[in-house]
Amino acid sequence: MSGRTTALRESTLARALALVALAGLVIVIVSGRLSAYDNLELGYGAYYFAALAGLTILIGLSGQVSLGHGALMAVGAYTATLLIANEGWAELPAIVAAVVVTAAVGFPVGAAASRLSGPYLAGATLAFAVGLPALADKFPTLLGGENGLIINPPATPSFLGANFSPERWEAWIACIGALVVLFVLFNLKRSGVGRSMRAVRDDEIAAALCGLPVARTKTLAFVISAGCAGLGGGLLALVLQLAAPGAFEFQLSLDLLTGVVLGGLGSLTGALWGAGLLVLLPGWAGDLGHSLSLSSNVQDNLPLAIYGVVLIVAMLVWPTGIQGAVSRLISLVPTNRRRRG
Amino acid sequence: MTNFIDYTLNGISTGAIYAAVALALVLIWRATRIINFAQGAMLMITTYIASAVISATGSYIFGFVVALVSGLLIGAVVERVIIRPIENAPPLNAVIVALGLYSLLIAVAGMIWGATPRSFPSAFSIRGYDIGGTRVLFAPNDTFIVLVVVAVALGLAALFRGTAIGLQMRAAAFKPEIARLQGVRVSRLFTLGWALAALCGAIAGMLVAPSVFLGPNNFDPILISGFVAAVLGGLDSPPGAVIGGLLLGLVLSYVSGYEGSALVPLAALIVLVLVLMIRPTGLFPAAAERRV
Numbered sequence: 001m002s003g004r005t006t007a008l009r010e011s012t013l014a015r016a017l018a019l020v021a022l023a024g025l026v027i028v029i030v031s032g033r034l035s036a037y038d039n040l041e042l043g044y045g046a047y048y049f050a051a052l053a054g055l056t057i058l059i060g061l062s063g064q065v066s067l068g069h070g071a072l073m074a075v076g077a078y079t080a081t082l083l084i085a086n087e088g089w090a091e092l093p094a095i096v097a098a099v100v101v102t103a104a105v106g107f108p109v110g111a112a113a114s115r116l117s118g119p120y121l122a123g124a125t126l127a128f129a130v131g132l133p134a135l136a137d138k139f140p141t142l143l144g145g146e147n148g149l150i151i152n153p154p155a156t157p158s159f160l161g162a163n164f165s166p167e168r169w170e171a172w173i174a175c176i177g178a179l180v181v182l183f184v185l186f187n188l189k190r191s192g193v194g195r196s197m198r199a200v201r202d203d204e205i206a207a208a209l210c211g212l213p214v215a216r217t218k219t220l221a222f223v224i225s226a227g228c229a230g231l232g233g234g235l236l237a238l239v240l241q242l243a244a245p246g247a248f249e250f251q252l253s254l255d256l257l258t259g260v261v262l263g264g265l266g267s268l269t270g271a272l273w274g275a276g277l278l279v280l281l282p283g284w285a286g287d288l289g290h291s292l293s294l295s296s297n298v299q300d301n302l303p304l305a306i307y308g309v310v311l312i313v314a315m316l317v318w319p320t321g322i323q324g325a326v327s328r329l330i331s332l333v334p335t336n337r338r339r340r341g
Numbered sequence: 342m343t344n345f346i347d348y349t350l351n352g353i354s355t356g357a358i359y360a361a362v363a364l365a366l367v368l369i370w371r372a373t374r375i376i377n378f379a380q381g382a383m384l385m386i387t388t389y390i391a392s393a394v395i396s397a398t399g400s401y402i403f404g405f406v407v408a409l410v411s412g413l414l415i416g417a418v419v420e421r422v423i424i425r426p427i428e429n430a431p432p433l434n435a436v437i438v439a440l441g442l443y444s445l446l447i448a449v450a451g452m453i454w455g456a457t458p459r460s461f462p463s464a465f466s467i468r469g470y471d472i473g474g475t476r477v478l479f480a481p482n483d484t485f486i487v488l489v490v491v492a493v494a495l496g497l498a499a500l501f502r503g504t505a506i507g508l509q510m511r512a513a514a515f516k517p518e519i520a521r522l523q524g525v526r527v528s529r530l531f532t533l534g535w536a537l538a539a540l541c542g543a544i545a546g547m548l549v550a551p552s553v554f555l556g557p558n559n560f561d562p563i564l565i566s567g568f569v570a571a572v573l574g575g576l577d578s579p580p581g582a583v584i585g586g587l588l589l590g591l592v593l594s595y596v597s598g599y600e601g602s603a604l605v606p607l608a609a610l611i612v613l614v615l616v617l618m619i620r621p622t623g624l625f626p627a628a629a630e631r632r633v
Contacts, residue, residue, distance in 0.1 A: 059433070063433070065433050065436055065437075067440070112614055112617065112618060115617070115618070116617060119370075119375070119376040119432055119435075119436060120572065120617060122376065122378070122436045123376060123378075123568045123569075123572065123613070124610070124613055124614060124617060126378070126565065126568070127565050127568070127569065127606065127609055127610040127613050128610055130561060130562065130565050130606045130610075131565075131606035131607035131608075131609065131610040132607070134603045134604060134605075134606055134607055135607070137603045138601070138603050138604060250561065254440060254443075254444055257437065257440060258441075258444075261437055297451060297452050297453075297454075297455050297456070298452045300451065300456070301447075301448040301449075301451035301452045302448070304444050304445075304447060304448035304451070305444070305445055305448035305449065305452070307441070307444045307448075308441045308442065308443070308444030308445030308446075308447075308448060309441070309445060310441070311437050311438065311440055311441025311444065312423055312438050312441035312442060312445065314437075314441075315427060315430075315434045315437050315438045315441070316423065316426050316427065316438070319434070
């Protein structure tokens with residue numbers, strides 16, 4: 001094994017950069033071959049991934065469950081939309097502001113969360129998810145009430161040529177955001193901070209005895225995760241050109257939870273599986289409903305029923321999710337090149 | 342001033358309903374250390390069943406009884422089939438399973454009964470009493486609500502304090518291993534706890550449905566309020582749940598009256614965060630903490 005590949009394997013930063021570059025290349029090539037509709041779905045997948053990656057790190061790495069990430073996405077989406085529509089900001093600073101504002105909202109929630117154990121935290125974030133969308137009704141002039149706020153589609157830069165479809169550009173923007181999340185969280189997971197989070201998750205008392213600041217570590221995990229949700233929300237606003245309360249009901253938080261559980265808690269690759277599921281499953285369920293000629297009541301609720309079954313079955317028989325199954329399959333392949341230790 | 346009296350009276354009757362939901366959550370928490378996030382969906386199903394029975398037979402009482410029986414059955418089946426296997430798993434797993442059950446039940450209700458909310462009959466008149474020429478915001482049906490919840494609370498107190506099975510349930514909740522060694526059938530009592538909780542939930546559903554209407558998602562806010570009320574009361578004590586429910590009912594009724602009903606869920610959140618920050622074990626913590 002040459003020295004250069006060893007360095008590549010051992011430097012997390014280099015691996016993260018290589019991974020992001022590779023993923024970016026794949027996205028550039030693939031998005032050119034997709035239809036406008038498929039590019040739109042790619043964009044959906046990218047903003048879901050940003051939020052799911054943040055959530056899977058929160059649950060899997062730091063052991064805190066949040067049922068309020070849908071509401072945090074709403075914070076990001078509304079921040080970006082307000083800045084673009086009312087203040088005339090460009091997309092990039094508006095997205096950055098969405099991340100900052102959502103992380104700032106996440107801070108008190110996270111600080112409160114760091115004192116709460118599992119079910120209490122779940123209940124508090126649940127109340128957050130159900131309570132927050134009501135604000136849009138309370139301040140209809142600023143937040144647009146039930147109809148929400150609308151923005152113009154982001155302008156495609158001229159150097160990409162006249163044939164570059166706006167959907168493809170939106171997909172690119174969303175994917176760039178998703179890659180930033182991937183890069184940051186990939187490094188975080190393997191850093192000292194990530195290790196502290198795992199220590200706190202596994203045994204708070206032991207972690208505190210080792211000198212780790214338990215409350216601060218948990219709050220940090222929540223703030224980072226909230227920032228990712230804010231980015232996901234901001235990207236959602238750019239892709240849909242809309243921020244409306246109907247998009248951020250409690251159901252969104254449940255969808256996100258389903259995505260991370262199905263993908264496999266704590267796994268970034270799992271978040272990718274989860275994002276794919278959230279984008280594709282409603283369409284599949286619709287097709288299935290059509291082919292079985294089910295009534296519209298049944299069809300509309302089929303994805304929800306599948307999510308419910310997935311959550312229950314995954315916890316009862318398959319707690320590691322898709323990524324866990326994939327890892328097991330890979331580990332079954334005999335190899336003499338895998339390093340031990 | 343009349344407004345204030347109206348909001349107070351209204352707070353007592355909604356608070357009684359929150360207390361019933363909080364009792365359901367507390368019973369399950371005591372038995373299995375799980376917050377049943379599917380409680381709102383479970384009582385939604387029993388109320389739909391009651392609605393079908395009432396419109397088929399025309400008898401409210403019969404519908405009420407069927408709701409109670411179906412609540413008992415659903416609670417027991419849920420505990421046996423999906424909660425038993427994760428009894429010793431990390432708490433997060435139970436949260437996720439409960440949410441899965443919530444999704445599934447909401448979807449099933451939507452498939453069978455559709456998404457459009459429908460009206461639900463009340464047991465008694467909802468026209469407020471006439472006191473000294475002014476109509477107050479408290480009707481015969483509110484009296485019924487308060488009396489039913491008081492009866493439930495007294496019944497549970499009698500069960501826990503006065504019967505052998507109640508003593509066994511308390512022992513099983515307090516120290517399952519030791520109770521098991523003494524010959525208590527702990528697992529059966531857990532099932533019974535879930536069944537009783539679902540029964541309380543079914544009662545709450547029957548009481549609240551006339552005012553929130555009957556729809557797959559219409560009981561979500563009730564679950565939040567019930568949870569906040571249960572946490573207010575310390576999650577471990579049935580009397581605490583009743584007091585927490587009444588307190589929260591009053592607070593939310595004032596918020597809804599003076600600031601508008603849209604802010605009620607947010608106000609519930611604020612109450613919850615304040616309580617958890619100041620007294621994380623609730624206003625009425627159990628005497629002995631159990632570390633899990």
